[in-house]
Amino acid sequence: MTRRIAVISAGLSQPSSTRLLADRLTQAVQQSLADSGEDVTVDIIELREIAQDVTSNLITGFANPKLAAAIEKVTTADGVIAVTPIFTTSYSGLFKSFIDILDPQSLTDMPVLIAATGGTERHSLALDYAMRPLFSYLHAVVVPTAVYAASSDWGHGADAGSSSLPDRIGRAANELAALVMTSTRSTRVIDPFALPAGFSPVGGYGAQ
């Protein structure tokens, strides 16, 4: 079967280093899956392009058709690559707003690769104290290697050894690919009208 990966890129400028990192991660995951003989399709969600729709959803409580399509791509994927710039010690506001409008159950057991960009290495731990708990709360499965790219990382080659950006990208991509390969999420049928187990329209008493 063909696996589907959704890439969330929260970069604000165009071109953005966040998107650059997202693309590098995507290529690495595709390569890793291809090496294992898996077909994969990729949907890229550029949050910049739906920023106004995200804000409208926060206010009105519903997603317009364009945003609904983006949400569906994310929640029905076999794996997610989530990349945000780090602003003021954490993920960007736009990134969090997008996560906030998702149904809190919709990322349960979703394989997720978390990554971030920033001006200096000083913010790299934001991935582990902000991004990782966010997805843990949503019951997603976050791969151990999180990828942080500071501006200076784009000037290093693979000679930096096990801590180089290409090395970290490769490691994280392999970790995500291993989970995506066994995922059946994209083939699941979701029934929005499924009643909770044990539900009775008359409640506890008189249900008999």
Added chain:
Amino acid sequence: MQFGIFTVSDVTTDPTNNTTPTEHERIKALVAIGKKAEEVGLDVFALGEHHNPPFVSSSPTTTLAYIAAQTEKLILSTSTTLITTNDPVKIAEDFAMLQHLADGRVDVMMGRGNTGPVYPWFGKDIREGIPLAIENYALLHRLWREDYVDWQGKFRAPLQGFQSTPRPLDDVPPFVWHGSIRSPEIAEQAAYYGDGFFANNIFWPKEHYMQLIAYYRQRFEHYGHGSADQAIVGLGGQAFMAKNSQDAVKQFRPYFDNAPVYGHGPTMEDFTEQTPLTVGSPQQVIDRYAAMRDYYGDYQRQLFLMDHAGLPLKTVLEQLDILGEEVVPVLRKEFAKNRPAHVPDGPTHANLVAQRDAAALVKAADDATAPGVLTK
């Protein structure tokens, strides 16, 4: 097919002149709007229930009784009555009393309420919203149908030999709608009892409500109340009109842009495209709402939200003139075209009494002809 209006009773500053009605003015305006609904030939006036500013309608049955006393034909209803935080015993009593005073011109729409703090203010927990709606209504349903009720549940004190008074008018309880925006549990509940289901149809795209109503219709049939197209469906809607559509757009835009709920969000153009809000000529409103049956099937009740977001009373009354005189008469004709005979009309007390009597006759005939079966 019944047409009417529903109101949330918000006290909102008019963004065009920065004036805010007092609570007293808004309450009197609600009464004027209710009376106007009857005057222009609408069938239903439904009033919300809220327990926090900027809303004034905390006691709908009081207000509805006052309007009932000044009207002749109008059905008084709610949008919604909080089945979660009200005591079902008090709902049984209040609405039976209103039903007597209004000579049966009363029904009620159950809703859960989505204002978090209201739950603890009334000693409840919002996380129990669905179980409260299910259990409280199960009790209410019995209180209106059984003379003496023994009852024990999770959410209120037990009852032994309790009789809710007054008994419903002609022993026929007020018709009940269940309103929900997204919960299949509530659609299931409405279907189980053979009650009506109301989709507010205001804030979300129609595709969402189409699915929810289709689900309710299917479950209504499953529970043996009739075929899916006989389920009792109500829809909300929203319109602002002027003879020329551009005038309507120009006049309504400041109210839209500053409205509670969706103001400062999407553009009016996007919102009118994505939801049933229609801002334009009466003909545009007719076209939009006549098409609703194509999406939802033939239904029983259409309510419009006409008086929110700070619109002054004078404007609201003008809008009701247009709605009652130009829009609803055409919609009545449109909805009557090719409506199958087996699709029920909108619920009225007279209909319900007739149904009850017809069912009793059928049962008596069955009992009389069934050999060896003792009749009660």
